[in-house]
Amino acid sequence: MAQKKVVSIEDRIPKLKQARKKKANRRLLFYLSIFFILISVVVYLQSPLSYIRTIQVAGNSFLNDDEVVKQADLVKNENIWTIDTEVTESKLKDSPIIASAKVIRKLPWTVSITIDEYELVGYKQQETTYFPVLGNGTTLQSMGKNTYNGDAPLIKGFNKEAYLHRMTNELEKLPETIRKLISEVHWTPEKENKDKIMLYMNDGFVVDARIPNFAESMDIYPSIVSQLDEESEGIIHIGVGAYFESFKEGKKASSVAEEDREE
Template sequence: MSKKNIVSIEDRIPKLKQARKKKANRRLIFYLSIFFLLIAVIVYLQSPLSHVKTVQVNGNTFVHDTEIIEQSNLMNDTNIWTINEKEIKQAISKNPVIKSVSIDKKLPWTVKINIKEYKKVGYINKDNQYYPILGNGQLLDSLEQKTVNGDAPLLLNFTDKQVLQSMTDELKKLPSSILNIISEIHWVPSDENKKKIVLYMNDGYIVDGTIREFAEKMEVYPSIVAQLKPESKGIIHIGVGAYFESFDKKESAEEEIEDETEG
């Protein structure tokens, strides 16, 4: 064997020592990094850096931001890591306007409160003032208006609270595209039907119906109107079956229309 291929132990020892030293240094750096990271985390948790500085409220229309923040009890000295989300949700959800609440934490010090309110389904007239009413039957007495916005119907003569609740339960099921074209809803109970209602539509038609299964029957209103001549005006009956009664005919002639609620 050639002497050039023989490496003595004396030559290898320095290289082994150097490799071990590099490995030990890397290990030391790793442990020191972990140590200082833990120190930084502890300092952050114990310092004002981890305190809530910003609270953002999203999705609210009827309730002001400041009221929701007060209900959340989030203070400037509240540690973002000790926030009890369940308690905050329960506190805010006590407001009858609010349907659901979710909490998002955005480090280092921002909390987002996401609100979902009950749908506004109409207006009630009291003493020449108009008050929004929600899908859960809650009347917003603090939000009086001199006029209605046209984004929900005016509910008239609903003197029975249970009947009003039934009406709002149905209205909240309607898509906004239909809800927005209803101008007025009148409760006109009769001996035969205590839940009889008459609707005045923004497109000139009148709808004769009942609160029972109203949302389901009313969803086909656009397709019913599409079957009528544009110049036709009259009453669309959506009780048992569906038919159109024209204003122009002196006689009680009725134009049958296809009832899409069947089948």
């Protein structure tokens, strides 16, 4: 029968001491690391290292970077941790040009601002100056220009802000491909129909429509035009019904596109 090897307590003590020492060193190293991290954080927060050095701006078109930063009420050399991002975003959205905003910190000293501006939907002409009009009805009086490049329709006759806002809201809902077909939008209110509008299209047609649900009604326009002769000239009526009225023949023709929509 094999004899078991007996290890004396004296032999085990040095190994136990060594193991305990390693464990104690690891614990000490852990606590020292935590301590130095905390010290570093405190030093960072209290030193110029945590001051804003860079402010990045993205998504702006009508406003330049400096105007966005001013609207956000941010300044360099301000502690980055004193910024309330939600308050800053709220300040940005107070601008009639900014639809939404996102502000984030990028450590150690950068603040990033990303905005979404209201879309350009048209221009208002005053004498020889053209002023951009946004989807929320805001007219940018400080950004008038003397030339018109046709990148958005001319908006005419809207001398009441309420109707202008409703119209621009509908224009913003339009697909860009359809909006680019519009040359001019005229508000032509009647006694029984204050929402009446007339559109002059780049393809030569005239559209008789109403402001309410205009974007939805206008979706059918390309289908109507595709079924007309290239030499046709007249008014396309959209709204409750959709039909074409020729200038030459002076008669109305029901649109097959309307029938397709009803099906």
